[in-house]
Amino acid sequence: MRTEHHVISTSHGGAVQLASLHFGTPGAGKKAYLQAALHADEVPGMLVAQCLRQRLLSLEAAGKIRGEVVLVPAANPIGLAQAIQGTPLGRFDLSTGINFNRAHPHVGEALKSTLQGRLGGDPDANVREIRRQALAHIRSLQPASDAAALKQVLLSLAIDADIVLDLHCDNEAVMHVYTGTPLAGAIAPLARLLRAQAVLLATEAGGEPFDEACSRLWWELAAHFPDVPIPPACIAATVELRGEMDVGYDLARRDAGALLAYLATQGVLDADDMPLPQPLCPLTPLEGVEPLLAPHAGVLVYTRTLGERLEPGMAVADVIDPVTGATTAVRCTVGGVFFGRSAHRHVLRGMNIGKVAGHIPFRSGNLLSL
Template sequence: MAGTPTTEGPGRRDRIPLPPIAPGTRRELTVLRFGSPGARPKAYLQAGLHADELPGMLILAILAEMLAEAEARGEIGGDIGGEIILVPVANPIGLAQHRTGFLLGRYENNTAGNFNRDYLDLAAIVSPRLAGRLGRDAAANVATIRAAMAEALAEQAPRTEVAALRHALLTLSHDADIMLDLHADNEAEVHLYTGTPLWPDAADLAAEIGARAVLLAELSGGNPFDEAVGGPWWTLARDHPDAAIPPACLSATLEMRSNDDVDLTRARADAEALMNFLTRRGVLRGEPRPLPAALCEATPLEAMQQVTATTAGLVIYRAALGTEMRVGDLVAEIVDPLAETPPVEIRARTSGVLFARHSQPYAWSGKIIGKIAGADPLPERTGRLLPG
C-alpha cells in the first residue's frame, strides 16, 4: 500500500510514498494543491502517466507557477473559486526506466503492462451498494456516489508499487468535477479523447487547447485512467435508470503534440489555455478571455483510421501532419531499402485530418504509422479501440 502522505508548507505540497521494491529504495508521488480543500469545483490535472511523453510535465510545471501567482493575488482560496490538484509527474516509476540511453515509460518493466490501462472499475464495485439509496435529486446522488467511491478506494490494499501508484492517482481524482490527463502521441497535432456523454460539454476545452481532433467513446477498452474517472458516471446512470445521475466529471485525455516536443513558448501558451479554461469553469476567479474558434468537429473513436503498414521498409510520408485527407489519398509509401520490390502505397480509407504519425520512419507489417480522424465508423474498429 502507498504510505501516509507527508505535507510541506500549509497544505500546498504532499508526498505520497510508494511501496519500496527493494531494501534501501524509495519512490514517491508529489502532489501540488491550490485553493481550499473540499471546495467546488474541484479540478485534477496530471501529466507523465506515460513517462516518456514529456510536454505535459512542462505545461503543468508552468501552470503550477501561474496558479501560485493567482493564489497570491487572491483569485483562488478561501471563499473564492474551488480546489485544484496538480500531479506534474504522475509516474515516477516509468520516469526511472532507462535503457540504452532512452527513457521507456509507457510500459512497466516488470510486467510489460501499460501504465495507462487496468484501473479499478469503480462502477462495478459501488453500483450494488447504491441500490435504494438514489433518487431524483441529482446533487444528492452525486454526493452519495462520491462517498461510495471513496469508501471503495479506502478498502483497497494494493501491494505492488504499480498498484499503489494507480490507487493513489485514482484516490486523488475520483471525486473531481474536472479531470485532465495530459499525454502526447509519437508525432502529432494536439488532440483530445473524451467520453461521448461529455460532448458537447467539453467543446470549450477542445477549442481552448486548439485540438485538431476530438475522439469520442463511451468505452475504448482496457479501462484507461480518463475512463476510470469519468466513465463510472454513465455506467451508474444505466445501472440505476430511475435515479438522476449526471456525468459529474468532465474527464479527458489531452494529447499535447509529440512525445518529446518540449518547447517553453508552446508550453506557456498551453498553460495559459488551461488557466483560461479553469477560469471559465469557475475554478478560478476572473474573466476568461474570449473562446477561440474550434478547429475541428468531434468524431467517434471507432471512425478513427489507424493507418497501418502492410509490409516492412522505410516510411516515406506523402502527407504532412494536419492534412485534410480524402478516401484514397496517399498517406505514405513503404520503400524496400534493398530495392527488390517496388514501393508500397498506403492510402487513406476515410476522410478526415491526419493528426498523428510515427516519428521513426521504418515500418513492418501491422505497424501503425498514422491516425486519421474520420467521421464514419470503420468495420474493423470494434473491441479495444486503442492499442495496448
C-alpha cells in the same frame, strides 16, 4: 500551495514517492485534477505542469481560486526511473509489460451494489454519495504491485473531482483530445481553447484508461439507476499535447493558459476571460479512427503532413524496401484529419504508422492503441 507526498513502494530499503500539489481550499467549490506524464516518457505535459504551477501560485496569492486544483506534475515515478541503454521507456511497466494508462480500477460495477438504496431525488446529494462510495472503494483496494499502488494513489486523488485532465502526447501529432461521448458538449470549449484538430469520442474506449476510470462510472450508474437523477459529474479527458519532441516554453505557456482558461469557464478559477476561438474540427467518434499499418518492412516516407484533411483513397506515406527497392503507398480508406503518425522512419510490417480521424464509426472493441 500544499505539497503532499504519497509512498508507492518501500522495497529494497528505498522509497518511491509521488508528489501532488494542492492549490485553493478543498470543499470551497469545484475540484479540478490535472496530471502529467502518466506515460513517463511523454515530456510535454511535465513542462506544461511547471507553467501551471507558476500561474496557479499567482492565482492563489491573488485569491482567484474558487475551489481546489490538484496538480500532479510527474504522475509516474516508476516509469521515470525506467531506461534501457540510455533510452527512457515510460509507457509500459517493464516488470509486467502493461501500459501505465491501462487497467485502472473501474469502480462502476462495485458501486451498483453498494449504492443500492442510498440514492434519492436530489442530484447533488447523489453526486456526493457516489463520490464518497467511489473514494472508499478505491482506498479499500489491496494493490499487488507497485504499478497497481500508483494507480490507486492517482485515482484516490482524482475520483472525486469535477474535472480531470490527463496530459499526454503522441509520437508525432497535432493537438487532439479523447473524452467520453456524454461529455462532448462539456469538453468542446476545452478543445477550442487548445486549438485541437481532432476530438475523439467514445462511450467506452476499452483497456480502462485513467480518464474513463474517473468519468465512465457516472453514465453507467445513470443507466443502472434510471429512476434517480445522476448527472455526468466528472468531466474527464485525455489531452494529447502534440508530439514527443514538442517541448518548448512558448507552446507550454500557451497550453497552460488554455487549460486555466477552461477551468475558469467551469467556475474553478477567477481569471481573465479568454475568448473562445472557432473550433478547428468537428467532434468525431473514436470508432471512426483508421489506424494505418505498414504493409511490409522498409523506410517510411510521409507524403502528407499532420493536420491535413484527407479524402478516402489518398496516399499518406510510402514504405520502401531498401534492398529490393519495392515501394508501397499506404492509403487511407476513410476521409478525415491526419492527426497522428510514427516518429520512426524504418518500420516493420504491421506497425502503426498513422491515424486518421474519420466521421463514420466502423470499429468496435478495444479502440485505443497499446
